[in-house]
Amino acid sequence: MKRLYLTRHGETLFNQLHRIQGASDSPLTEKGIAQAKAARGLIAGVEFDHYYTSTQERAVDTLEIMTEYQKDYQKDYRRLKGLKEFDFGVFEGQSEQLNPKVDPTTGYGDFFVQYGGESSQGVGQRMNETLLQIMQQPDHQQVLAVSHGGAIYNFARIWLDTQKELGHGFRNLSTIVMDFDPTKEQFFFVKLLTLAEIGFE
Numbered sequence: 001m002k003r004l005y006l007t008r009h010g011e012t013l014f015n016q017l018h019r020i021q022g023a024s025d026s027p028l029t030e031k032g033i034a035q036a037k038a039a040r041g042l043i044a045g046v047e048f049d050h051y052y053t054s055t056q057e058r059a060v061d062t063l064e065i066m067t068e069y070q071k072d073y074q075k076d077y078r079r080l081k082g083l084k085e086f087d088f089g090v091f092e093g094q095s096e097q098l099n100p101k102v103d104p105t106t107g108y109g110d111f112f113v114q115y116g117g118e119s120s121q122g123v124g125q126r127m128n129e130t131l132l133q134i135m136q137q138p139d140h141q142q143v144l145a146v147s148h149g150g151a152i153y154n155f156a157r158i159w160l161d162t163q164k165e166l167g168h169g170f171r172n173l174s175t176i177v178m179d180f181d182p183t184k185e186q187f188f189f190v191k192l193l194t195l196a197e198i199g200f201e
Contacts, residue, residue, distance in 0.1 A: 002135055002141050002142070002179065003178070003179055003180070004131065004134075004177070004178045004179075005046070005048075005143065005175050005193075006145050006152055006177075006178065007039070007066070007145070007173060007174070007175040008148060008149050008174050008175075009028070009056075009058045009059045009061075009062040009146055009172065009173075010028045010029075010031070010032030010034075010036045010061075010172050011028065011029050011031045011032035011035060011172045012026045012027060012028055013026040014093070015029075015032075015172065016031075018097075019095060019096065020091050020095070021092075022086045022091075022092055022117070023084065023085065023087040023088070023092060023117075024093055025056050025057050027058065028058055028061050032058075032062070033061075034200075035172055035173045035200065036061070036062045036066050037065055037066075038195055038200040039062075039175070039195065040066055040068070041198040041200075042175055042193045042195070043066065043175075046142060048143065048144045049140060050077075050134075050139075050140050050143045050144075051076070051077035051143070051144050051145075052078050052080055052083065052134060052146070053079055053080070053083065053146040054081075054146065055079045055080065055083075055084060056085065058148075059147060059148065060079060062146050062173070063077060063144070066144075082127065083127065083146075084151065085147070085148035085149075085151050086108075086112075086117070086118055086120075086151055086154070087118045087123075088117045088118075089113075089115035089116030090117075091117065104162075105157070106121075107120030107157070109121075121154075123154040124155050124157055127147070127152070127154060128158050131155065131187075132185060135180040136185070152176065156176060159186075159187045159188070160189040165189055171194065173195050174195075175193040176192055177189075177191045177192070
């Protein structure tokens with residue numbers, strides 16, 4: 001059995017301003033940087049053989065801070081578009097108050113497709129295909145991947161009861177730990193790690 005650690009990036013300026021942030025990007029705040037540093041405690045002692053991140057800078061910066069990449073150039077990582085956040089179309093950068101109501105089982109459904117964005121199911125399938133390709137590789141036993149709240153949540157809907165295991169939110173630097181059976185090509189929920197567990201809020 002292999003193991004995947006799937007982490008949401010740190011707080012960004014758009015998070016702070018309560019703006020819709022999907023395909024667009026905004027930098028980590030000071031709090032977001034501090035969160036990423038604190039998250040080192042969540043993965044302390046874990047020997048990762050591979051690192052992956054979304055192509056978006058907020059995820060890249062989070063991974064580099066978490067793994068202290070700049071201090072150890074032997075730790076390489078790959079950026080993958082398949083790990084990017086949900087594309088919200090013309091809603092990008094707008095107030096979060098414009099978001100439609102979320103259905104616990106289907107998310108936003110196809111709502112954003114009509115506005116040039118993605119569907120919840122499409123995001124989940126994209127994430128699932130990407131993570132399956134990652135974990136099926138023979139030398140990938142313990143993997144850390146940094147992605148985004150919406151993308152991770154829609155992936156998680158495929159494999160677990162999100163309301164039961166994740167609650168109603170997925171805060172910055174929360175990490176889903178999942179085992180992967182390469183024979184059955186299936187993910188199995190293990191636990192949810194949060195910064196609160198190491199005393200950081």
